[in-house]
Amino acid sequence: MTATTTPATHEPPDTSAWGGRHVHDPTAVRDDDGVYWLFSTDARSDGPVRGGVQVRRSTDLVTWELHGWALPGVPGPAAEWSGAEGLWAPDVVRVETPAGAATGPGTEWRMYYSASTFGSRRSAIGLAVAPHPGGPWADRGLVVASEHVDPPEGLAHPNAIDAAVVTEPDGSQWLVYGSFFGGVHALPLDAATGLVADGLAPEHGRLHDAPGRLLARRSRAADGAVEGAFVLPRPGGGWALLVSYDSLASSYHLRAAVGDAVPGPYRDRTGRLMTDVDADPWAVGVPVLAGHRHAGGPGVLAPGHASVLTERVPATSPDTAPAAGSHVRQLLVHHVRDADAPTEHRLQVRRLVWTHDGWPLVSPQPWAGTDREVDDPARWPSDPAALDGAWEQLTPGADPTRVQDAVAGPLAPRTEVRALGGGRFTWTAADGAAVAAVVHPGWDAVRERATLCLEALDDAGRVTLATRLP
16 A cells, blocks of 8 residues: 655764664564665664664674665654654565565565554554565555553553564464563464455454464563564474563563464473463563673673574585585574663674574674684584583573673583584583583674583573683
8 A cells, every 4th residue: 555654854863883773673684695684673872763664784794884764754654543753673574475466476575663652552563565675665554553452351452563473384474563561462464465364453453352362471560571572483393482571771681482383372491371470470481681791891781672583504614615505594683782871772693592402592692793603503512521611601580680790610510411413412400400501603702702602491491691711
C-alpha cells in the first residue's frame, strides 16, 4: 500500500564520526556481495531523534559507516496511531517471493519496524519492503497494533513492538513480538505477503482478541520487564529464545530458554517456564550476558536487545588457506551502554556458540574480525589441558543489576572431564553439578592478543564466561 510519511522535523545530524555509536536494538543481514547491513532504532545520545530507521554498512562487522535512514520519517499510519517521532527495533529478513506475489518472483527484503512512545501501549508494528538492504524502502503499512487495555486477570495485553520474524524449515513464518506490558507473543504470518495470516488481527491490526501464543512473561514485581525477543533454531532440532530483562538504561541483560516449537512453551535449564509469573522473576531464564568490566577495560552496561546473524562461511586449513567444505558462523548482534557514561549506547558483536546439548551461550569478548578469529570448530581445542591455567571469569547470573568486575584465577575444580570435539567439553563440578562448556579461539580486546574464550553452563542454570590469561 502507499502511505504518507511524517517527515523528519530536526536538522540533519553530523554523522561522519558515528560508526557504531548511537546504535540501539540492532539487527544485521548480509547481501549477495558480502556487505553487512545493520538496522537500528532511531536513537541518539547527543541530540534529537531523526526518524526512519538508521542503516549502516560494513565489510567486516567491526568497522561501520552510516548509510543513512531507510525511510524519510515515520510512515503516516504508524505516526497517526502511535504519535511516534522515530522508529524502534527493526527486524530485517530476506524472502524469496513466488511468481504469484504482488512484487513478482525474486528476492524481497522485509523490514518490520516498531512505532511507539516511551511507556505507552498505543504502539504498532509496520512493514516496509526493498529489493536490496540498501534500499529503496517502501512502506506497506501496519501489521499489528496495540493500545492500553487490561484484561480481567490483571495482566496487560501485549505491546506491539520489538518484532522478530521466525521462518520454519517448511517456509511458514511467525511474528514474535511484545515488550513489558503483557510479555512476548507469537502470531503466524502469511509468508507470501508478510502480513498477519488468515485475518487474525481485527481493524487496524489491533490485538485485543488475537494476541497470539504467549512465549514469555514476567510478574509485576519486575514491572513485567521482558522484551527484545529473538527466536532461532537449535542444532539438532527445537528452538532457542533470547530475551532482554530489566531496565534498558541500567540492569538490562540477556537470558535464554529453549522449546520444541516456535510458539513454545519455553523453559530454562532447570525446567521453569518463561511464562511463570509466580516464581522469583530474577530466577527464570538462563542469564547469558550482563553488565561487566574486564580488568583494565571499559565497563559494559546493559547489554541486550540482541539478534543473531547466521551465515555459512568457507572452512579453512590450519594455515588459513581455503579448504573443502564450509561451516555455520553465528554472531550475536546487540547494543551496550558505557558504564561511565550510561546515556552513550553503541553496537557490539559477539560469537554465539552451542553446547553439545543445544544451549546457546555468548563469548565474553567482542568479535574482532575474520583476521583475528577462528571460525572452523575443527580447529577449536579438543584437549582437556586447554581448561588449565588462569582465566578472567564472569558469572552473568550472580547479580545482573550491577556491572560485574571479572575475577582472575583457575576454573573451579572439576572431575570426569570429557572432550567431545569441536571445542565442546563436559565435566562434573565439585558440588556435583553437570557442566557443559565450549572453548574456542578468541581475541582479548583489552590486552590486544589472541587467546581462548570459554562459555560454560551447569544443570542449575549457572553460566561462566571466561577469557584465558597470558
